[in-house]
Amino acid sequence: MKQTLTDKVAYITGGSKGIGFGVARILLDNGMKVAISSRSLEAAQKAAASLSADPSKILALESDVSTPGAEARAIKAVTDHFGRLDLLVANAGVGHFAPIETLTDEEWKSTIDTNLTGVFNSVKAAIAPLKETKGYIITIASLAGTNFFANGAAYNASKFGLVGFSQAIMLDLRQYGIKVTTIMPGSVATYFNGHVPSDADAWKIQPEDIGQLVLDLMQINPRTLPSKVEVRPTMPK
Template identity: 65%
Template sequence: MKKTAYITGGSKGIGLGIAEALLKDGVNVAITARTQNDLNEAEKHLKTIGDAEVLVIKSDVRNLADEENAIQQVVDKWGQLDYCIANAGVGKFSSIDEMSEEDWNAVIDINVTGVFNTVKSAIPALKKSKGYIFTIASLAGTNYFEKGAAYNASKFAIVGFSQAIMLDLRSYDIKVTTIMPGSVATYFNGHTPTAADAWKIQPEDIGQMVVDLVHMNPRTLPSKVEVRPAVPPSARK
């Protein structure tokens, strides 16, 4: 029986890269996004990869009921959930004296509460499958920077949350890893990837990492993985 994966924010960027890698590995993949058009475009692309199945679900991670419904759709379709990848995230960057309450709430609600909602909804199914949770944090979860108050706070929170639930859930044979990428060539924060981004981590690199981790001997758990570009422009001589 094929393994199954659930990926939030899976229509673009890192989420899409993980979906592609898992499909190539023979895993049935469900992705979510808040926009149906994005899901439709991603579905067309993903269905050209491998022979595993693809399910797209419109869900807002800020809403626990949405996530519970999305997980139930996965279980109803495939009978199980093996991998949960809490990837959906947003970035708002400004000095604290200029930051709006709206921007602060958006970052915390999606990046922190959204991860809680996804993980909380998936736990009953993952207990049955002895599954694997991945949270996508950031090097911003260990390295703070100017104009990053909201984003830093959210990613520091996800790192702490992930390490704590790893301890909560290991008695059920559920594994938890948080992946902390540095610069990734994605559409994050309105950026459009170009050839100039070749030095950055690519979404497929994170996808390959997830595949490698799920195939690691189950006695071993890399619980926190920092990932950075090998040679950023600032390091070139």
């Protein structure tokens, strides 16, 4: 039984570009209403305008997920505007890569505060409205949450932690009818860590591919929960 998504509401953190933007486009194209956030309101508004000119379909928000209280305000803005919340896509993330000898306190804190604590902040703020709709939480982790690598101490720690966090809250929240999935992508053509996507990234997963995966998860029969999904390019470069 495919689930209808018409007029359901999604909130996507880090939605002004990359994976978050690609997910927003796919969900909008399939009848959902979408709120996207960014640390820059201007960036969120620019992205929202390129996605839809209809304010009844799209909402741009400023929120730094690592800031206490910011996500509570963002979720309230979503429910005030749209009247409900059906899906949280916890996507906002940063990356600092350095050997442990040179990794700074600030780089460690920024990575953990955004990639792990930031998801905690988003999830905590979303639980109450998601209980009402028996909604869905999708966290965007990484294959770096299971595969460690040199210079990845901060990033690996944040993504290993996010995978564990997501699987634990999946067990906590399913009693309320809230589903939780963590998506663990390999190489994706995004602006992450200062990269600018180009034709040279054609071999990588594209943001809209993650959007299609989110769509598929939303439409699967509710009796089935893919709690952890690994995806990678079919043919690595």
